[in-house]
Amino acid sequence: xxxxxxxxxxxxxxxxxxxxxxxxxxxxxxxxxxxxxxxxxxxxxxxxxxxxxxxxxxxxxxxxxxxxxxxxxxxxxxxxxxxxxxxxxxxxxxxxxxxxxxxxxxxxxxxxxxxxx
Amino acid sequence: xxxxxxxxxxxxxxxxxxxxxxxxxxxxxxxxxxxxxxxxxxxxxxxxxxxxxxxxxxxxxxxxxxxxxxxxxxxxxxxxxxxxxxxxxxxxxxxxxxxxxxxxxxxxxxxxxxxxx
DNA sequence: CGGAGTGTGTCCTATGTAGGACACATGAAT
DNA sequence: ATTCATGTGTCCTACATAGGACACACTCCG
Numbered sequence: 063x064x065x066x067x068x069x070x071x072x073x074x075x076x077x078x079x080x081x082x083x084x085x086x087x088x089x090x091x092x093x094x095x096x097x098x099x100x101x102x103x104x105x106x107x108x109x110x111x112x113x114x115x116x117x118x119x120x121x122x123x124x125x126x127x128x129x130x131x132x133x134x135x136x137x138x139x140x141x142x143x144x145x146x147x148x149x150x151x152x153x154x155x156x157x158x159x160x161x162x163x164x165x166x167x168x169x170x171x172x173x174x175x176x177x178x179x
Numbered sequence: 180x181x182x183x184x185x186x187x188x189x190x191x192x193x194x195x196x197x198x199x200x201x202x203x204x205x206x207x208x209x210x211x212x213x214x215x216x217x218x219x220x221x222x223x224x225x226x227x228x229x230x231x232x233x234x235x236x237x238x239x240x241x242x243x244x245x246x247x248x249x250x251x252x253x254x255x256x257x258x259x260x261x262x263x264x265x266x267x268x269x270x271x272x273x274x275x276x277x278x279x280x281x282x283x284x285x286x287x288x289x290x291x292x293x294x295x296x
Numbered sequence: 297c298g299g300a301g302t303g304t305g306t307c308c309t310a311t312g313t314a315g316g317a318c319a320c321a322t323g324a325a326t
Numbered sequence: 327a328t329t330c331a332t333g334t335g336t337c338c339t340a341c342a343t344a345g346g347a348c349a350c351a352c353t354c355c356g
Contacts, residue, residue, distance in 0.1 A: 086333060096316055101334055112314060132266035137259045141270060144277045145258065149249035151284050152273070153258060158291045159269075160261045166294060167268050170287055174275045177283060203303060213346055218304055229344060 066133045067106035073123040074104070093118040110134035183250045184223035190240040191221075210235040227251035 078084035090100040095115060102108035110116060116134050120127040131138050145152040159167055195201035207217040212232060219225035227233060233251050237244040248255050262269040276284055 128266040128270040149245040153245040
């Protein structure tokens with residue numbers, strides 16, 4: 063399993079090679095965290111930050127927020143709220159899709175998008 | 180919005196009318212919580228308990244665990260783990276279904292269940 | 297009446313979450 | 327050589343989570 067801190071560090075250092083504004087300190091400042099704290103996060107000495115901070119970090123790094131949250135072991139609040147409003151329905155759907163291959167899930171996504179409900 | 184504590188209390192007292200083993204104390208003991216704590220939960224003086232305790236409570240009351248967890252403002256860990264493994268896919272699907280009517284979601288559930296992927 | 301069982305008030309605690317403050321050593325640039 | 331920025335080590339904190347312990351007052355019922 064890819065760990066949160068490693069991914070963040072790699073992403074940031076890759077960006078940094080082209081733009082020196084991606085130092086740990088500057089990124090930390092832009093997303094509103096203390097450098098020492100971000101340092102600990104990148105070395106997995108501290109757990110991933112809050113959802114809000116993780117999303118800001120994703121923005122800064124050009125990463126998909128849902129992916130970064132997933133690496134942090136979380137599911138974004140807005141998705142949880144959608145599920146919470148119709149728990150039986152969504153619980154069943156998601157459990158059904160657990161072992162479905164990607165392409166099957168994608169087909170469903172497309173069907174729904176183009177759906178005429 | 181129906182509150183967690185009220186639902187639990189109502190459910191329990193309904194059961195109690197037919198079976199006096201559904202006193203607060205006895206239920207608390209069966210699910211492994213202190214009576215004083217369960218009392219606070221039912222009166223919303225304390226927040227809903229942990230996911231594990233909530234699920235045991237649901238079992239005791241004959242309620243759907245996902246529904247009770249939803250009332251507790253939570254989404255069960257196992258669902259979150261399914262989403263976390265394919266965050267982009269599931270995030271897109273769930274957001275698409277946000278405003279879809281129940282019957283549309285149900286149709287998708289059925290399609291997937293009978294699906295030949 | 298006297299006990300058994302019931303719900304609740306009060307107080308306490310351990311662990312986790314989400315960071316901030318500050319100092320320090322190193323390295324890069326001028 | 328000095329300045330400046332960089333990453334990091336150490337220490338500290340406020341709040342939330344998830345309860346346990348115990349005592350108390352009421353009530354039901356044999």
